[in-house]
Amino acid sequence: MSKYDVAVIGSGPGGYVAAIRCAQLGMKTAIIEKYDVLGGTCLNVGCIPSKALLDSSHHYEDALKHFEDHGIEIPGDIKLNFKKMIERKAAVVDQTTKGIAFLMDKNKIDVFTGMGAFKDATHIEITNGEKTETIEATNTIIATGSKPASLPFIKLDKDRILTSTEALSLKEVPKHLVVIGGGVIGLELGQVYNRLGSEVSVVEYMDRIIPTMDSAQSKELMKVMKKQGVKFYVSHKVSAVSKKGKEVTVTATDKNDKEVTFKGDYCLVSVGRKPYTEGLKAENAGVKITERGMIDVNDHLQTNIKNIYAIGDVVRGAMLAHKASEEGVLVAEIIAGQKPHIDYNLIPGVVYTWPEVASVGKTEEQLKDAKIEYKSGQFPMRALGRSRASGDTDGFVKILSDKKTDEVLGVHMVGARVADLIAEAVTAMEFRASAEDIARMSHAHPTYAEAVKEAALAATDDRALHI
Numbered sequence: 001m002s003k004y005d006v007a008v009i010g011s012g013p014g015g016y017v018a019a020i021r022c023a024q025l026g027m028k029t030a031i032i033e034k035y036d037v038l039g040g041t042c043l044n045v046g047c048i049p050s051k052a053l054l055d056s057s058h059h060y061e062d063a064l065k066h067f068e069d070h071g072i073e074i075p076g077d078i079k080l081n082f083k084k085m086i087e088r089k090a091a092v093v094d095q096t097t098k099g100i101a102f103l104m105d106k107n108k109i110d111v112f113t114g115m116g117a118f119k120d121a122t123h124i125e126i127t128n129g130e131k132t133e134t135i136e137a138t139n140t141i142i143a144t145g146s147k148p149a150s151l152p153f154i155k156l157d158k159d160r161i162l163t164s165t166e167a168l169s170l171k172e173v174p175k176h177l178v179v180i181g182g183g184v185i186g187l188e189l190g191q192v193y194n195r196l197g198s199e200v201s202v203v204e205y206m207d208r209i210i211p212t213m214d215s216a217q218s219k220e221l222m223k224v225m226k227k228q229g230v231k232f233y234v235s236h237k238v239s240a241v242s243k244k245g246k247e248v249t250v251t252a253t254d255k256n257d258k259e260v261t262f263k264g265d266y267c268l269v270s271v272g273r274k275p276y277t278e279g280l281k282a283e284n285a286g287v288k289i290t291e292r293g294m295i296d297v298n299d300h301l302q303t304n305i306k307n308i309y310a311i312g313d314v315v316r317g318a319m320l321a322h323k324a325s326e327e328g329v330l331v332a333e334i335i336a337g338q339k340p341h342i343d344y345n346l347i348p349g350v351v352y353t354w355p356e357v358a359s360v361g362k363t364e365e366q367l368k369d370a371k372i373e374y375k376s377g378q379f380p381m382r383a384l385g386r387s388r389a390s391g392d393t394d395g396f397v398k399i400l401s402d403k404k405t406d407e408v409l410g411v412h413m414v415g416a417r418v419a420d421l422i423a424e425a426v427t428a429m430e431f432r433a434s435a436e437d438i439a440r441m442s443h444a445h446p447t448y449a450e451a452v453k454e455a456a457l458a459a460t461d462d463r464a465l466h467i
């Protein structure tokens, strides 16, 4: 029987990064993945394919609607080859997952393909079809991720009533896509199909979209996406979803208890994700699972069994790839006897719609609830030369800082490339910068980043220069 210092179950951004860090730290490491390809949700049916389709559909929309503004004329009709777009997405995924296989090889990590299940706290049985083998591991990291959640009355047929996984590989562009849930995944995929010509209706239970983000971001994104043609129905509680032939009917009640129906040819159910532990047989190792199906962990991401850890979507916290990866590194370093730390307040959240939405730290709502006195500085993208040059004038940067100390407490952005811009805010907050520190830093001109400096100036003393 093969023996390892560490076995990692699951090869998503949590698991594969944990395995690399363990190997870097000199531990004999194995990774177990039930699918033939490595990379988990993120690389196969999450972050990477959704971004590939967002980029492709953005080019298409630009060609259709914006090239002319730039003096670019295309003779003849612009045609969409949807099959090719999906094939390109698959090729991007393929290239990326092969990269993970290369990294496993480079770091001398043994890859086992098959379902990993605990026999006890130090033995894992791996089953692949008829073949079964058992390995011994001094430490195990559970990184089994998550699956799409649904509502109890919805029957996901995965043909017309879809999760994000199927929505990333459709054979045709929907005529009318009804999206249940105005969170990150619903909005990103809704925007993809809106650009490709679908009518898109987003039905959201809460009174605003992206409800966990700053409400100014919800408002701005909804305003811009409405302009782009997406229809929004907030404060609508979906009560039934049915399918007849090619028609899907979504029934909801609005805030006045009035019944509303939406008829489409496809329905995307994007109401969140749930932790995945099926088939893991955690009970054989004595590992505790919470009522909500998560693996229960302490601050060191250690389960109730001391040599078993868990990371990523299967434990509490934001379901984000970079959060999973940070946790993978943390656990590897803890096993190696180091004392690493993650500041969960500084894990940025991003929506890759266009305009993009990005946030770090506390929202205005959270500061109000916690009764923390703060100052707010906001700068609109439309006042930037860079935004006018590219034609991306929607959005803003908002900086919230402590009223007394000026320490930056939260940064919230909507606009072009803010998914990348948010890194400046994370760096500043990691070093506990004040708004004035950012305001005094030189920002290259012309860049979108100038909005960060200007918002910091506005927060410092209401002295933005260009508005």
Ligand SMILES: Cc1cc2nc3c(=O)[nH]c(=O)nc-3n(C[C@H](O)[C@H](O)[C@H](O)COP(=O)(O)OP(=O)(O)OC[C@H]3O[C@@H](n4cnc5c(N)ncnc54)[C@H](O)[C@@H]3O)c2cc1C
Pocket: 009, 010, 011, 012, 013, 014, 015, 032, 033, 034, 035, 039, 040, 041, 042, 043, 045, 046, 047, 048, 050, 114, 115, 116, 117, 143, 144, 145, 146, 164, 185, 276, 278, 279, 280, 311, 312, 313, 314, 319, 320, 321, 322, 323, 324, 352
């Ligand atoms: C459409 C979509 C878009 C997204 N976009 C983004 C984004 O832009 N940015 C971002 O940060 N996050 C994004 N996410 C979320 C991100 O994908 C997840 O947070 C991330 O993948 C979690 O990583 P993980 O390692 O915890 O688990 P996963 O990536 O889910 O990986 C878990 C792996 O474990 C395997 N596994 C499970 N059980 C077993 C077992 N018993 N034996 C062997 N293998 C097992 C699974 O097959 C899977 O490969 C997106 C998600 C979706 C669905």
